[in-house]
Amino acid sequence: MKRAVCPGSFDPATNGHLDIISRAARLYDEVVVAVLINESKACLFSIDERIEMLQEIVADYPNVRVASFRGLLVDFCRSQGISVVVKGLRAVSDFDYELQMAQMNWGLAGVETLFMATNPLYSFLSSSLVKEVAKWGGDVSAHVPDVVAQRLAARLSREREAER
Numbered sequence: 001m002k003r004a005v006c007p008g009s010f011d012p013a014t015n016g017h018l019d020i021i022s023r024a025a026r027l028y029d030e031v032v033v034a035v036l037i038n039e040s041k042a043c044l045f046s047i048d049e050r051i052e053m054l055q056e057i058v059a060d061y062p063n064v065r066v067a068s069f070r071g072l073l074v075d076f077c078r079s080q081g082i083s084v085v086v087k088g089l090r091a092v093s094d095f096d097y098e099l100q101m102a103q104m105n106w107g108l109a110g111v112e113t114l115f116m117a118t119n120p121l122y123s124f125l126s127s128s129l130v131k132e133v134a135k136w137g138g139d140v141s142a143h144v145p146d147v148v149a150q151r152l153a154a155r156l157s158r159e160r161e162a163e164r
């Protein structure tokens, strides 16, 4: 069985993430969407919330499942029998860091990385930008799955209430 991983923080998942996940699902028998547990990074959504949202987002893809991991991605890959990481490349600015990680992951454990050219519709999109726009009241509903738009609205209105 050919298994690939789409790793990330997914805080929150965007339509750009879903584009890469769904295209990877056409190339591999199974795709594992792996959410990094990183206690030292301040996230808007908890790990459980991010997993719940992703599970809803990928529910229509029978060969996609969601998992979480701590530590090195290559250790997660080894534990799950995964030999390929699939990453979206939005622009040249992504390339430097992604190349470093890909080379490190290959050197550490022979795990390959497949770079997928992002659909140009999503080349400007990032989780940070979505949070920034939503925080200041901008409409992000065209850029994220419905469940994310709803949870973002609920979370940010709760935060605004708390600030009053």
Ligand code: PNS
Binding pocket: 007, 008, 009, 010, 036, 071, 072, 073, 074, 100, 101, 102, 104, 105
């Ligand atoms: O969505 P992000 O935050 O850009 O995803 C980055 C992620 C999770 C893919 C990357 O930070 C990662 O793989 N972290 C796990 C720790 C690890 O393996 N680090 C060495 C990579 S060479």
